[in-house]
Amino acid sequence: MHIEPGALNAAKVLYGHAAAIATLLIYAPRWITRLDQVAKTLLAAAFFSLFMQVYHVPVGVSELHFIGASAIYFIFGFLPTLFGFAIGLLLQGLVFDPQDLVHLGVNSLSLMLPLIAAHGLFGRRLFDSESRRLSWQEVVRFDAVYYGGVVAMVGFWLAIGEEPLPLDNWLLFAASYAPLVFCEPLITCLAVRLLKRWPQSALLQRLTCVDSLRLA
Numbered sequence: 001m002h003i004e005p006g007a008l009n010a011a012k013v014l015y016g017h018a019a020a021i022a023t024l025l026i027y028a029p030r031w032i033t034r035l036d037q038v039a040k041t042l043l044a045a046a047f048f049s050l051f052m053q054v055y056h057v058p059v060g061v062s063e064l065h066f067i068g069a070s071a072i073y074f075i076f077g078f079l080p081t082l083f084g085f086a087i088g089l090l091l092q093g094l095v096f097d098p099q100d101l102v103h104l105g106v107n108s109l110s111l112m113l114p115l116i117a118a119h120g121l122f123g124r125r126l127f128d129s130e131s132r133r134l135s136w137q138e139v140v141r142f143d144a145v146y147y148g149g150v151v152a153m154v155g156f157w158l159a160i161g162e163e164p165l166p167l168d169n170w171l172l173f174a175a176s177y178a179p180l181v182f183c184e185p186l187i188t189c190l191a192v193r194l195l196k197r198w199p200q201s202a203l204l205q206r207l208t209c210v211d212s213l214r215l216a
Helices: 010-032 035-054 069-076 078-095 098-128 136-159 167-176 178-195 202-207
Strands: 056-059 062-065
Touching: 010 035, 010 078, 010 098, 035 056, 035 069, 035 078, 035 202, 056 167, 062 167, 069 078, 069 098, 069 136, 069 178, 078 098, 098 136, 136 167, 136 178, 167 178
Parallel strands: none
Antiparallel strands: 056 062
């Protein structure tokens, strides 16, 4: 999901930075007022950075990453995941890939906007509704929306880039995410079930959101 340096001109990169900052500022008042949210965010950023480094391969117009989006989201919650993506990309750029800092805002938007959509369409109700239960099927729906959004965002950036969008390479990139939509939910469900085995843990109650999820 990375946009390589040089793919966008300076003005579009600047717009991307401004849009990413504006997105975070919208949610900042609800995030910064709670210390537990900040702690969860740091954990989400750390796990996200670890997942990104463990598995990433060039595919088509970009890179296929194991993001662990649904696992991080259902364990730490919406706002920690949203801010964790941005902080994780910043951390990755500072430590591993300094060249990616050029497109920090662009790449952050490619992860954050799909998360907002998936949260609104599927994720929120699993936290808020007593009748909805977390299952593999529900997580598949969440991941399908999320990774579909990531693929669409990469296509958008490349479509307005300096070079014409190689459609066949983009389609190859899009197809490469299909296995994640089916495999990642298994990891997510297993991780949540494992953490649910310690319902009385004060540490898990403070640093995760799993106690508010009901399992199918």
